[in-house]
Amino acid sequence: MPPAAATNLGYTPPDGGWGWAVVFAAFISIGFSYAFPKSLTIYFKEIQEYFSVSYSEIAWVSSVMLASMYAGGPVSSVLVNRYGSRPVVMVGGLMVSAAMVLASFGTTIIHLYLCVGVIGGFGLAFNLQPALTIIGTYFQVKRPLANGLAMTGSPVVLSTLAPLNQFLFDSFGWRGSFLILGSIVLNCCVAGALMRPVKKKCNGAAAEDTGAQLSNLLTEESPSESRSQSCMHKFIDFSLFKHRGFLIYLIGNVVMFFGFFAPVVFLAPYAKHQGIDEYSAAFLLSTFALVDMFIRPATGFIGNTKWIRPRIQYFFSFAVSYNGICHLLCPLAPGYVGLVVYAVFFGLAFGMVSALLFEALMDIVGAHRFSTAVGLVTIIECGPVLLGPPISGALVDIFGDYKYMYYACGVFMLVPGIFFFIMHYYNYKKLDEEQRQSVTVEMRTSKDTLELKMSQDDKTAHETDG
Numbered sequence: 001m002p003p004a005a006a007t008n009l010g011y012t013p014p015d016g017g018w019g020w021a022v023v024f025a026a027f028i029s030i031g032f033s034y035a036f037p038k039s040l041t042i043y044f045k046e047i048q049e050y051f052s053v054s055y056s057e058i059a060w061v062s063s064v065m066l067a068s069m070y071a072g073g074p075v076s077s078v079l080v081n082r083y084g085s086r087p088v089v090m091v092g093g094l095m096v097s098a099a100m101v102l103a104s105f106g107t108t109i110i111h112l113y114l115c116v117g118v119i120g121g122f123g124l125a126f127n128l129q130p131a132l133t134i135i136g137t138y139f140q141v142k143r144p145l146a147n148g149l150a151m152t153g154s155p156v157v158l159s160t161l162a163p164l165n166q167f168l169f170d171s172f173g174w175r176g177s178f179l180i181l182g183s184i185v186l187n188c189c190v191a192g193a194l195m196r197p198v199k200k201k202c203n204g205a206a207a208e209d210t211g212a213q214l215s216n217l218l219t220e221e222s223p224s225e226s227r228s229q230s231c232m233h234k235f236i237d238f239s240l241f242k243h244r245g246f247l248i249y250l251i252g253n254v255v256m257f258f259g260f261f262a263p264v265v266f267l268a269p270y271a272k273h274q275g276i277d278e279y280s281a282a283f284l285l286s287t288f289a290l291v292d293m294f295i296r297p298a299t300g301f302i303g304n305t306k307w308i309r310p311r312i313q314y315f316f317s318f319a320v321s322y323n324g325i326c327h328l329l330c331p332l333a334p335g336y337v338g339l340v341v342y343a344v345f346f347g348l349a350f351g352m353v354s355a356l357l358f359e360a361l362m363d364i365v366g367a368h369r370f371s372t373a374v375g376l377v378t379i380i381e382c383g384p385v386l387l388g389p390p391i392s393g394a395l396v397d398i399f400g401d402y403k404y405m406y407y408a409c410g411v412f413m414l415v416p417g418i419f420f421f422i423m424h425y426y427n428y429k430k431l432d433e434e435q436r437q438s439v440t441v442e443m444r445t446s447k448d449t450l451e452l453k454m455s456q457d458d459k460t461a462h463e464t465d466g
């Protein structure tokens with residue numbers, strides 16, 4: 001059974017070769033995109049004391065960075081559709097580097113919001129989307145494995161950056177550390193340099209994808225559109241909001257992201273609330289990250305098998321639902337050992353969703369529309385990503401107990417998981433119906449063409465005989 005959406009790339013992706021170098025580059029770019037905002041929290045205590053600001057004021061540095069990374073999605077998509085992934089990732093790396101160097105000279109917390117938060121966040125957006133997009137141009141058959149490997153960059157870079165940041169902080173303070181991080185993040189430029197446009201083999205001739213690939217994939221501009229509208233539509237495919245599968249994915253993800261990150265954010269505080277010491281609480285996060293690191297490539301491998309790939313949306317639905325079940329059971333976990341078991345199962349669930357999140361979108365809209373689709377999805381997810389943890393924190397403040405927060409996150413994950421199962425069952429049936437109809441139409445068309453040709457041949461033969 002074919003995947004839910006054809007590639008429509010107009011060429012056969014290599015599914016290997018230089019593609020594996022691109023996966024490694026995406027591993028670096030995606031790793032920095034997701035791990036960088038989290039790893040900066042190590043400096044927050046000193047920065048908070050230095051600028052005499054509150055916990056929430058310092059927390060906004062990471063929140064603004066994450067929000068800019070998500071809000072920068074459509075901008076990143078437009079740039080990728082126009083120039084391709086390589087230059088956008090390299091510019092993104094330079095932006096994050098400049099942001100960290102400028103922040104190291106900051107004299108107010110506002111400077112950090114603007115530098116680290118806005119400039120750095122958009123720089124990370126120019127790393128995330130292009131890295132995800134280019135994988136879809138190199139892989140079709142092995143794409144779930146490629147996506148799973150690339151998404152593994154996040155836990156790997158985080159487990160490297162976290163101790164490195166602690167060492168830099170102890171040795172050079174936050175200003176010196178920011179200056180050094182400004183050089184370390186230039187590795188995103190190196191990763192971008194590896195993202196060579198795919199050589200398309202169309203009718204035997206090889207041609208490099210110039211990055212303006214969207215121009216030959218878009219529908220013609222409708223004459224009624226104004227020039228600015230048609231220009232905007234040229235780079236952002238708004239027809240996606242009429243795409244059944246895309247709407248299912250979008251609706252489910254918006255709900256899901258209200259409960260996706262909070263259990264990670266509150267895992268250590270919840271353990272300390274239970275009377276567990278800070279090192280044992282930190283061990284829970286290390287356990288979670290270690291499991292996450294291994295389950296992502298494993299999930300990509302499983303998603304690539306002939307049993308799962310044709311119905312990979314069910315695999316994604318299971319991963320989302322499994323997250324919800326973990327959080328609903330967490331408050332029942334007995335003592336520290338129970339929390340360690342929860343951290344293992346949560347790491348499995350979080351890693352499965354992370355490995356499948358973008359593969360599921362590519363499977364639905366096809367690699368040729370993924371760049372625009374992921375930009376639209378990320379800017380809409382910006383809200384729940386930002387609001388999720390504060391809402392969960394508010395539940396803890398109101399009830400003075402974490403269990404209601406875990407119940408809420410469990411519902412926020414289980415409901416979209418069940419929604420995905422139901423809606424993708426319906427969507428798969430509709431796709432199969434539409435495919436049968438298109439095959440019937442094609443057969444009828446080719447039959448009519450054949451009959452027309454035969455009658456023309458007979459006519460020619462009679463004229464020759466006559």
Ligand SMILES: CC(C)CC(=O)C(=O)O
Pocket residue numbers: 034035154155353354355357
């Ligand atoms: C949003 C997920 C797909 C990835 C993530 O947040 C992470 O890797 O930390």
